[in-house]
Amino acid sequence: MIKAIVTDIEGTITRISFVKEILFPYAVKHLEHFVRTHQQREDVRAQIHAVRNELDNPDASIDEVIAALLGWIKADKKVTPLKQLQGYIWQSGYEEGDFTGHLYPDAYEFLCAQKANDVALYVYSSGSVKAQQLLFAHSDFGDIRHLFSDYFDTRVGAKQQPLSYQAILAQLPYPPEKILFLSDVVAELDAAKAAGMKTLQLWRDAQPQSEHHPVIENFNQFEASKL
Numbered sequence: 001m002i003k004a005i006v007t008d009i010e011g012t013i014t015r016i017s018f019v020k021e022i023l024f025p026y027a028v029k030h031l032e033h034f035v036r037t038h039q040q041r042e043d044v045r046a047q048i049h050a051v052r053n054e055l056d057n058p059d060a061s062i063d064e065v066i067a068a069l070l071g072w073i074k075a076d077k078k079v080t081p082l083k084q085l086q087g088y089i090w091q092s093g094y095e096e097g098d099f100t101g102h103l104y105p106d107a108y109e110f111l112c113a114q115k116a117n118d119v120a121l122y123v124y125s126s127g128s129v130k131a132q133q134l135l136f137a138h139s140d141f142g143d144i145r146h147l148f149s150d151y152f153d154t155r156v157g158a159k160q161q162p163l164s165y166q167a168i169l170a171q172l173p174y175p176p177e178k179i180l181f182l183s184d185v186v187a188e189l190d191a192a193k194a195a196g197m198k199t200l201q202l203w204r205d206a207q208p209q210s211e212h213h214p215v216i217e218n219f220n221q222f223e224a225s226k227l
């Protein structure tokens with residue numbers, strides 16, 4: 001029996017177009033002003049330093065840093081300092097009511113039902129923990145942060161690396177075979193499976209479909225016995 005679920009966000013419980021057509025454009029629009037205005041803030045300064053490390057150029061100007069960040073958004077690169085900065089930028093969008101965090105209704109019902117059934121819920125997304133918590137605090141269904149026991153982002157490693165799942169498993173009080181990882185991306189499911197976790201693909205937006213993991217199109221099709 002499954003004791004815990006670790007879920008991806010984009011493409012699994014949240015519509016891909018919410019991230020690509022609302023969140024990313026908002027970050028593009030506000031990034032330059034945000035970075036220039038807040039570059040002396042300690043947490044922002046740390047991320048700018050991390051961008052310079054990624055560029056292997058400790059002397060990169062603020063213009064070069066901003067250009068790199070915008071290029072990474074365009075290419076949907078899951079670079080940790082970009083994802084951390086996006087979290088800071090999206091905060092004002094959520095707080096000013098420009099958007100709410102999209103959740104598929106079937107995903108919301110599924111998460112509530114699992115939690116009520118004493119299955120512990122965790123999140124692992126390329127979006128930063130701050131971005132995850134913002135989305136859940138301002139979701140279409142209100143503040144749902146109470147559902148989740150903990151949150152993980154790319155600071156544990158990239159989502160296509162088995163080592164990242166091992167790092168998460170080291171922090172959870174359950175054996176790997178009692179933990180189900182949910183994602184829309186086959187390479188992420190492969191990495192979780194290599195770490196010993198059970199896996200399930202959400203196949204909602206015609207992404208490549210897995211041949212090696214169970215697949216459902218939405219959570220109404222979820223059957224724990226088929227895992």
Ligand SMILES: CSCCC(=O)C(=O)COP(=O)(O)O
Nearest residue numbers: 008009010125126127131132
């Ligand atoms: C936490 S919402 C922002 C999602 C995001 O920035 C992203 O890159 C989505 O990645 P995921 O691992 O959730 O597919």
Ligand SMILES: [Mg+2]
Nearest residue numbers: 008010011184
């Ligand atoms: Mg995803």
